[in-house]
Amino acid sequence: MKKPFARALGPALLAAALAGCSTSPTAPVVSTTPSLYQSQSAPGARLDKRAAAEMVSEYRRGKGLGPVTLDPTLNAMAEAQAAAMARNDKLSHEAGGTFKSRIAASGYRNGGMWENIGAGHDTLADAFTGWRSSPPHAKNMAQPKAARMGIAAVRAPGSRYEVFWAMELADPNDPRPMPGSEEAEAARTRAAANAIPLTIGAPVGVR
Numbered sequence: 102m103k104k105p106f107a108r109a110l111g112p113a114l115l116a117a118a119l120a121g122c123s124t125s126p127t128a129p130v131v132s133t134t135p136s137l138y139q140s141q142s143a144p145g146a147r148l149d150k151r152a153a154a155e156m157v158s159e160y161r162r163g164k165g166l167g168p169v170t171l172d173p174t175l176n177a178m179a180e181a182q183a184a185a186m187a188r189n190d191k192l193s194h195e196a197g198g199t200f201k202s203r204i205a206a207s208g209y210r211n212g213g214m215w216e217n218i219g220a221g222h223d224t225l226a227d228a229f230t231g232w233r234s235s236p237p238h239a240k241n242m243a244q245p246k247a248a249r250m251g252i253a254a255v256r257a258p259g260s261r262y263e264v265f266w267a268m269e270l271a272d273p274n275d276p277r278p279m280p281g282s283e284e285a286e287a288a289r290t291r292a293a294a295n296a297i298p299l300t301i302g303a304p305v306g307v308r
Contacts, residue, residue: 137226141254142263148225148254150176153268156229157242157250164243174209175251175269182218182267187257192220192265212272215241220262228254228266246272 136149137156150171158168185197194200194216204214217238222228232238241247247270255265 138224140223141225142223142256142258144256146254146256148252150252153225153229153252154250156225157268160229160233160242161247166243166245167248169248169250169270172249172251172271172273174207175249175271176253177251178203178207178209178269179251179253179267180255182216182269183253183255183265186218186220186265186267187255187260190257190260190262192218192262194218209271210273210275210277212274212276213244213246214272215244215247215270217241217266217268217270219266220264222266223264225254232268241270242268244270244272246274249273 136152139149140146141148154169154171161168182194182197182203186192189196197203198206200214200216204211217232219228219231222231232242249271251269253267257263257265
């Protein structure tokens, strides 16, 4: 009579066989690389936006300025701009439309907005270093009234730059009255009262 297969293997071999066929989930591999230095060109890469905001805030503190906080609308604007540049494989502020038109489309009320873009930087640290080393970009990050921020990095595999970056900075305190508010109506009435009526003069002839 033949022995059952399990008994023939013996306890140790049976345990090894079952372990090899286990379907238990394995723990994911956790990256030990700081988020500032994680490659954004790698598949599935995720940008640490909080780390980016803290990096910009620290830069501003060094200049005696207040910090910036992340803003969902500005994050969405940055994502759209970076994606537009990635689609067109082109580094341009107008890849997704003019800056003014994009601000209007977002509906974001502000007292001032500034934008930095970049391409070819593989990590957040690289992108920040590039902006900090460029006077116009550094000036944007050090705008005294900037208090909100959005940022994005979009992969473009096989493109000229591989990764496109966009950063939006804003002063959230819009001095203009809300449309339809009593203050807005009062301002409209004052403007109408102070308007100078137009007159049509006689045509001027030249002899």
